[in-house]
Amino acid sequence: MEALSETILHRRMMLIINPVAGRRQVLRYIPEITRIFMNHGYFVTLMVTNAQRDATWLAEHYAADFDAVVCAGGDGTLSETVAGVVRCGAPVPLGYIPAGSTNVFSSCHGISCDILTAANDIASGTIKQIDLGWFNARSFAFIAAFGAFSWTSYTTPQNLKNVFGPSAYFFDGVMSLPKIKPIHMKVTSDQGVHEGAYLFGAVSNIYGFPGLLKFPAGAVHTDDGAFEVILIREPGTLIQWQAAIGAVMTGNFDAEAIEFFQSGELTIESNETVAWALDGEYEGGGSGETIEVKNQQKAINLIVKRDG
Numbered sequence: 001m002e003a004l005s006e007t008i009l010h011r012r013m014m015l016i017i018n019p020v021a022g023r024r025q026v027l028r029y030i031p032e033i034t035r036i037f038m039n040h041g042y043f044v045t046l047m048v049t050n051a052q053r054d055a056t057w058l059a060e061h062y063a064a065d066f067d068a069v070v071c072a073g074g075d076g077t078l079s080e081t082v083a084g085v086v087r088c089g090a091p092v093p094l095g096y097i098p099a100g101s102t103n104v105f106s107s108c109h110g111i112s113c114d115i116l117t118a119a120n121d122i123a124s125g126t127i128k129q130i131d132l133g134w135f136n137a138r139s140f141a142f143i144a145a146f147g148a149f150s151w152t153s154y155t156t157p158q159n160l161k162n163v164f165g166p167s168a169y170f171f172d173g174v175m176s177l178p179k180i181k182p183i184h185m186k187v188t189s190d191q192g193v194h195e196g197a198y199l200f201g202a203v204s205n206i207y208g209f210p211g212l213l214k215f216p217a218g219a220v221h222t223d224d225g226a227f228e229v230i231l232i233r234e235p236g237t238l239i240q241w242q243a244a245i246g247a248v249m250t251g252n253f254d255a256e257a258i259e260f261f262q263s264g265e266l267t268i269e270s271n272e273t274v275a276w277a278l279d280g281e282y283e284g285g286g287s288g289e290t291i292e293v294k295n296q297q298k299a300i301n302l303i304v305k306r307d308g
Contacts, residue, residue, distance in 0.1 A: 011067040013042040016058055016081055018049050018073030018099070026072045026099040026115060033072070033097070033119045040123035042068070049077070059084025068093045068303065070122055072115070074100020075142075079279035082141045082300060086132065095122035095303040104280070105142050108206040108222070109304060121305035129298035130222045131205050136292055140278040141300070143209070144293060147183060147200035147232075182234045185270035189229065189263035200232040200248075203266060203293050214251035219262070225297035229266065231259040266293040 015034070019027055026033075034044050045066070047058050055077050063069045063085050069092050071081040078096050085092050097118045098106040105111075109128070112118045133140040182197035205222055208214035215228050232248070235241045235257045247255035268291040276283040276291075 009038060009041055009043040011042050012065070013037055013044050014059070014062060014066040014069045015044050015046050016049065016055050016069065016071040016073075016077070017046065018055065018071070018077040021073035021077060022100045026097070029115045029119075032116055036116065036119045036123050037070075042123070049073070053080060055080035056084040056087070060087040063088040063092045064090040066092060068095060068122075070095035070097060070119075070303075072097035072099050074098070075103065075105050075279055076100070076281045078105055079141045079281060082132070083139045086139050086299065091301055093127055093301045093303050095125070097122070104206065104209055108142065108208075109302065111304065122303045124306055125303040126306045128223075128302045128304045130300045130302050131225060132296040132299035133203065133205060133227065134292075134294045134296060135276070135278055135283065138278060138283065142206045142279055143202055143204045144276060144278050144283075145200070145202040145204075146274050146276050147180065147198060183270060183272050183274055185268055185272075185274070187229075187231065188267040188269075189261060190226075190265060191261045191263055194231060194259055194261075196231070196233050198231045199234050200230075202230050203227045204230070205295070208251070213248050216251045216253060216260075223298050225295050226262045226264050227266070227293070227295055229261050229263060233257045233259070264295045264297075267291070268293065 015037070017026060017030065030046070034046065037044050049055050049058070055071060055073070059069055059081050069081065069085055071077050071094075077100070082094065085094055096106065096111055097115055098111060098113045099115060103113055106113055109130070112121060133142075133144060135144050180199055182199050184197045186193065186195040202213065204215070205220070205227055207220050213230070220228055230248070230253070232244055235244050240255070240257055243255040244257045247253050247258055253260045271288050
């Protein structure tokens with residue numbers, strides 16, 4: 001192993017750790033993660049979150065002073081860190097070490113769920129620019145959703161997530177289906193107007209949500225300035241229910257109850273209270289609130305594994 005005195009630490013890295021993510025396994029790897037980055041010339045400053053939005057505050061106030069920001073935690077930690085990096089106003093590269101229960105974002109971008117492999121890939125990685133979403137004044141990294149299944153990532157018990165992974169969301173969501181009521185809304189996009197009573201809706205920039213949602217093959221490009229939007233009306237019969245569930249899980253969106261389109265901007269209007277989730281975290285929404293959703297193309301400088 002190279003001695004520290006032989007290593008030139010010429011770059012500064014901010015390492016944000018969520019100590020309670022997933023099974024809390026990231027804690028035991030902190031010394032090894034730090035050493036990996038130091039071996040690649042980074043002077044590492046470790047910051048540990050203690051409450052919700054800590055990662056956003058830390059990144060917003062300090063990210064501009066670093067050459068790279070890396071967060072270790074679940075999708076919520078990633079989303080918070082992205083928000084802070086964007087707010088800091090500097091194009092700081094962002095690395096992500098998945099340490100949550102499901103790690104939806106990492107599966108979309110080929111980021112290893114092995115903690116040390118992910119750290120090594122970041123240390124020697126390259127920049128991939130991807131789109132950022134805006135939900136009024138709040139940013140999101142990969143999905144904004146409402147209705148059926150959208151709340152399951154923040155209501156599903158942690159022990160179920162740890163045991164079943166992404167399937168836990170599906171099981172928890174199915175058990176909650178009888179409580180779902182369709183929400184009447186009007187969605188105006190680049191492609192026209194969609195209006196109706198919907199059980200589920202998602203504005204997304206990922207290939208799918210493991211165990212719940214899969215977009216049609218070839219439809220998703222994470223740097224094209226457009227979202228993939230899916231709206232599901234209430235099916236009238238059991239057969240239509242089965243067709244709708246099968247469609248969203250397989251990516252074949254031919255079911256009668258499904259509306260699918262792509263758009264860079266959306267205006268969403270409803271007189272009802274809509275409970276939204278951004279990147280799997282509860283966002284809420286007031287009665288009669290108009291939501292403006294916009295895509296900011298290539299706004300995130302994501303550090304990914306270098307080819308070859």
